[in-house]
Amino acid sequence: MANVRAPASPVSAPCPENHNKDPASNDLANSAPSFKAADLALQLCKTRKPCPEVEGLQFGTVFTDHMLLVKWSRDGGWERPRIQPFGDLSLHPACSALHYALQLFEGLKAYRGEDDRVRLFRPALNMRRMLRSASRLCMPSFDGAELLECIRKLVALDQEWVPRSASGSLYIRPTFVGTEISLGVKKPSSALLFVILSPVGSYFSTGARPVSLWADTTYIRAWRGGTGDYKIGGNYGSSICAQHEAVERGCQQVLWLYGDDQQITEVGTMNVFLYWISEEGEEELATPPLDGIILPGITRQSILELAHDWGDFKVAERCLTMAHLCQALEDGRVKEMFGAGTACVVCPISRVLYQGKDLQIPCEGNFPPLASRFLRELTDIQYGRITSDWTCLV
CATH class of the missing domain: 3.30.470.10 (Aminotransferase class 4, branched-chain amino acid transferase, N-terminal domain)
Incomplete structure (x- = not known):
């Protein structure tokens, strides 16, 4: 309910x-x-x-x-x-x-x-x-x-x-x-x-369908001490070149990485969520923390609050790296991955192009269960x- x-x-x-x-x-x-x-x-x-x-x-x-x-x-x-x-x-x-x-x-x-x-x-x-x-x-x-x-x-x-x-x-x-x-x-x-x-x-333009991402370290969206956690025009203008390259590689959005350990930060203009079985064996919804790099999204906050209210799985704001994602995919521990923001509300992720390889993200029925549940709950609230x-x- x-x-x-x-x-x-x-x-x-x-x-x-x-x-x-x-x-x-x-x-x-x-x-x-x-x-x-x-x-x-x-x-x-x-x-x-x-x-x-x-x-x-x-x-x-x-x-x-x-x-x-x-x-x-x-x-x-x-x-x-x-x-x-x-x-x-x-x-x-x-x-x-x-x-x-x-x-x-x-x-x-x-x-x-x-x-x-x-x-x-x-x-x-x-x-x-x-x-x-x-x-x-x-x-x-x-x-x-x-x-x-x-x-x-x-x-x-x-x-x-x-x-x-x-x-x-x-x-x-x-x-x-x-x-x-x-x-x-x-x-x-x-x-x-x-x-x-x-x-x-x-x-x-494709409607409510999963997106594919290009993950590359050539471009950096934000850094600690900068302005990446503020909603200012410069953050977006500097992202257009990378977005263009992502499209040229057959992807729709950029998966922004940061640091030598290739931390996952944001998806295009969205916050990112990973629903998985963690290394500790727990069912978990994880998203990067607000550490000065991540934009504090309103939809992000709403999803975290809803998930805490439901109490159906662990909710964590934690560092996620490409190594974490690759290992979890290899182990079969990834359930879903999705972006969230005001413009799209919730958007599933089906593929990540990383180091020349296509990482296939589970995406049951094009709109997997948890992403669907968040989308339904949020839009039910928004539309009264x-x-x-x-x-x-x-």
């Missing part, structure tokens, strides 16, 4: 008012000056665009009618937030985001349930992670609960764009860029925070089929 969590808030309750239920909300507010959702200015577009069908949508290529913008400057502080018609940004050619990658972002989704209500999934975790990324890039802080309320109002305004489909959702992309007009490498004196919305279907305090109504 699916795990049922505490009842969600009443229909009229905006997301920030759920702070007493989700511990992640407790540290969204801070003492730094911030914009206020109550001051939100609204400019509606003159003509609404038709909403597309989910089938055939390429991820992140279609956008809704409106966007949210908030400007900041060192001298003037945060300006009044505003929702306006979707359109191009005007940036100075010397803007620090263009030259020195002073850019960070988040990714979350809005889901339409069978009851026709629109829900956000654990959005306070995204706000907390965004504040953490902003601090790492020396960007100005803000009240995460206020941004979350602004996002809720934006989604409510464009809620007709939330697909009426169990395979579709509305992707929400908050972005924060430095707009310092200077070629000096320094903390920005001005910045722009904006949010855009995009209706999406399946993240992968299970009442949960992990979601809040728009």
Whole structure:
């Protein structure tokens, strides 16, 4: 039976008012000056665009009618937030985001349930992670609960764009860029925070099917003391070359390795999980620890919490190496391997190309039992089929 969590808030309750239920909300507010959702200015577009069908949508290529913008400057502080018609940004050619990658972002989704209500999934975790990324890039802080309320109002305004489909959702992309007009490498004196919305279907063009991975030490995604555990644009731009090479080798994603012992870290843009019989003979769900290299994924955290709640097997955050994986495959101890993230939710792994050899990962029926169970549980929560305090109504 699916795990049922505490009842969600009443229909009229905006997301920030759920702070007493989700511990992640407790540290969204801070003492730094911030914009206020109550001051939100609204400019509606003159003509609404038709909403597309989910089938055939390429991820992140279609956008809704409106966007949210908030400007900041060192001298003037945060300006009044505003929702306006979707359109191009005007940036100075010397803007620090263009030259020195002073850019960070988040990714979350809005889901339409069978009851026709629109829900956000654990959005306070995204706000907390965004504040953490902003601090790492020396960007100005803000009240995460206020941004979350602004996002809720934006989604409510464009809620007709939330697909009426169990395979579709509305992707929400908050972005924060430095707009310092200077070629000096320094903390920005001005910045722009904006949010855009995009209706999406399946993240992968092949749909909900297993992926193949290229594991190679030529490229390194992140290192300790770097920025690999923050959601910033530079982490992704530097991965494109390796992703291109993976495709050339007949694989869909990169299995990122680190260190002389070839530690398994992430899968493309996903966290990775290995369901196996450990060296100690225990049935275990293992994932790499948050040691400064791994992005703290919201789906990752949710899977770990669900697995702990179920209590059906051991759950471990531990170092996993290619030697561990190869030996476990040779011994027949691997049950499943899958990636997890906001875009794809859960994605099974069927093959790893490593040192010229194809490592075949057990993948029963293209979507093995445990991956299927996590996918079903998470999507049941996201689409409101299970009442949960992990979601809040728009």
